[in-house]
Amino acid sequence: MKRMGMNEMNRKAVEIMKYWDPFAIGSESYGQEIGNVITQLQVLDHPSELAKTIQTSYEYSFGKWIPLEQCVDISYKLIALKFEAKHII
Incomplete structure (x- = not known):
């Protein structure tokens, strides 16, 4: 069983955020916001x-x-x- 590294987690999180596109303006429009969310994901554990x-x-x-x-x-x-990144699945 493989453990996901933090870099892989961040990459997957960016993909999730890009796919979301809440304002339907294209995923390339959210770079700064996605960066902010990924940064907060590192420190927050509650949805x-x-x-x-x-x-x-x-x-x-x-x-x-x-x-x-x-x-x-x-x-x-x-x-x-x-x-998933913190635990072996």
């Missing part, structure tokens, strides 16, 4: 905390509000990825 970070970061950059439920959905995927 609701990460969801609030996602919501705030995107709202600050784009001036558009994302319902927290959508942010929670993506944060659960990211936290699951982090859990």
Whole structure:
């Protein structure tokens, strides 16, 4: 059984965030926001905390509000990825 490294986790997290595209403007438009979320993923372990970070970061950059439920959905995927990286599956 192989353990996922942090670099691989970060790469997969970026892919998840790029695929999300909450404003349907193209994944290349979210570089800074994705970077902010990946940085916070390193220190946050609770999906609701990460969801609030996602919501705030995107709202600050784009001036558009994302319902927290959508942010929670993506944060659960990211936290699951982090859990997988920390543990041998």
